[in-house]
């Protein structure tokens with residue numbers, strides 16, 4: 001015990017650094033001791049469905065998956081309550097583990113927990129003197145080693161970012177600076193000089209953008225009408241084997257390895273109904289992994305989220321299959337697949353029944369073996385049935401004219417399931433389809449829905465819904481209205497409808513005519529709900545319940561005794577040729593005035609809050625900058641520093657320093673601020689400010705108007721010249737200046753009564769200057 005304690009406590013910093021130099025995880029081979037910390041009791045203990053031996057086995061196969069790692073030994077080491085402790089185990093168990101490591105000559109340790117904290121990594125490194133790995137490190141390394149496509153590589157880079165982000169603080173700490181290998185953070189991030197957090201944010205943005213671009217390309221090549229079936233499950237359950245067996249894809253290569261598939265691949269297959277579907281083979285799930293590691297595979301998992309059918313494959317030969325099922329369901333939930341969707345679209349399939357020593361009980365799930373092919377017939381029929389159920393597709397026979405554009409569309413979207421039988425100019429097709437949306441294009445721009453409906457008359461019974469889209473006039477001269485009609489199938493009435501209105505000339509109320517053409521809509525998806533039943537705006541017709549309105553009504557009732565404007569006054573006003581301002585004023589209703597005043601009050605309160613916040617901030621900054629001072633190793637408070645500075649400047653921080661009658665600088669500042677606040681709160685000043693803004697706006701609009709009408713403003717040179725001429729005519733002598741500015745030719749014309757008032761006012765400047 002004593003020997004061990006010494007090892008732990010006196011591991012010198014020099015030795016520490018030497019060991020670190022050899023911890024680089026890149027291009028090195030490791031002999032790994034795998035330890036599974038089995039939580040014995042408490043809330044952190046493992047699910048009863050999970051067996052510690054098999055969890056250890058899984059960890060060993062994860063390690064052995066990597067080309068530069070080999071598990072030299074493995075053991076289960078119990079721990080109480082949870083694995084959150086700094087050194088995970090207590091001293092006794094740690095001592096046993098150190099001995100085991102030395103015995104096995106292991107050069108690395110893998111602790112079978114989801115992710116170790118930087119503090120745990122540092123502490124365990126100090127104790128074991130070898131690099132410490134967790135599940136996250138191992139799985140990420142597997143991803144990096146086996147990713148084949150660009151998409152997978154981008155997703156892996158994205159998955160790594162949250163891990164680095166959670167270690168920024170530790171990387172910046174003095175204790176760990178230069179020892180980044182302990183944290184398994186690559187050099188490029190450690191050596192980064194600037195703001196690492198900002199850099200990571202930009203990197204994430206960049207990666208997401210690249211992924212989006214890749215996804216867009218993929219969408220272009222995707223067939224819009226094809227149903228997809230995604231195969232999900234725990235890693236190594238046999239997903240790739242199942243897809244290979246169902247589709248016969250030669251390029252799929254099932255391997256007895258965890259995370260053999262990292263890139264989603266999709267493969268076509270024809271179901272017994274004739275419908276062609278895409279089977280997507282996906283990345284496997286694993287227990288005890290940080291969720292960001294899997295959720296970064298967003299693009300891959302999108303195939304699962306939007307699949308029409310999900311096959312959940314379980315390896316029934318694995319004794320832990322129940323726990324694995326739980327992990328898969330939890331992961332699906334965390335990536336956004338709702339329980340309801342799982343209930344409707346999921347088929348449970350148990351694989352590897354050939355390996356089972358027991359006969360699986362009959363249940364809702366399908367029992368298959370990808371090796372022997374057992375149970376495939378039933379499974380295929382079930383998939384077919386489920387696809388038809390979720391996509392609401394039907395097999396129908398339709399007749400089409402050879403020249404109809406729909407023929408090409410049906411082929412392009414792979415709706416045709418049998419070759420057509422020709423009957424003269426008519427082709428008989430068997431198609432798999434759901435509802436068909438057609439569009440009546442090129443309707444005249446001013447035509448209304450009622451007018452179109454009047455012309456069409458009664459819809460055939462196969463029409464499920466319709467939607468009118470009025471013309472967007474901004475597209476002139478190509479502004480056309482259109483009408484979308486959803487038929488339940490490619491029925492005779494659809495073709496009759498097409499025959500009747502293809503080339504029909506519609507005329508709107510303004511006499512504009514346009515020839516309509518009928519097409520199958522490019523996007524076949526349509527609103528599942530009836531537009532009339534759609535949720536109305538909750539605010540509609542509720543003005544009387546609004547608190548604003550109630551407040552206003554109350555105020556209005558209070559002032560009702562004094563009518564705001566009588567009818568006679570109104571008539572009088574109307575008769576008078578008022579100027580624009582008065583006319584505008586007349587537009588004010590009591591409600592408008594009320595709202596206007598409320599707004600002014602709100603603005604003033606906001607301004608007041610801003611000023612207060614600003615004042616507080618500036619004092620805090622001053623205090624902070626002063627607060628860093630130290631004197632003889634003793635910290636001095638910010639306030640103390642300010643007091644001292646004042647004293648030094650002889651401003652007078654204490655009462656004794658103040659000069660009599662002279663206010664302190666702080667008081668002056670306060671007064672200044674108060675004045676500023678008052679100014680901003682003064683409604684008269686606010687009004688003036690608004691006027692100034694209005695004048696500025698007016699000038700701007702005038703300028704814009706001149707620009708729009710091609711009128712050029714007077715060039716600055718001409719203005720300058722005019723100013724020069726004026727200067728010459730009226731040189732700026734004191735006499736002239738006064739004469740121009742203050743002596744009107746006709747007294748009343750220029751300044752009116754004001755002038756007389758100012759002349760007679762004893763305080764007036766004018767009088768003073770004339771006296772002088």
Ligand SMILES: Nc1nc2c(ncn2[C@@H]2O[C@H](COP(=O)(O)OP(=O)(O)OP(=O)(O)O)[C@@H](O)[C@H]2O)c(=O)[nH]1
Nearest residue numbers: 235236237238239240241254255259260261284370
């Ligand atoms: N005995 C037996 N082995 C099977 C069966 N299905 C698949 N396997 C084997 O199980 C191993 C894993 O198969 P994969 O199809 O690669 O499994 P996966 O789910 O795609 O695995 P990951 O892509 O790694 O998640 C392979 O060695 C297969 O040969 C089966 O029904 N019986």
Ligand SMILES: [Mg+2]
Nearest residue numbers: 239240260261
């Ligand atoms: Mg696979």
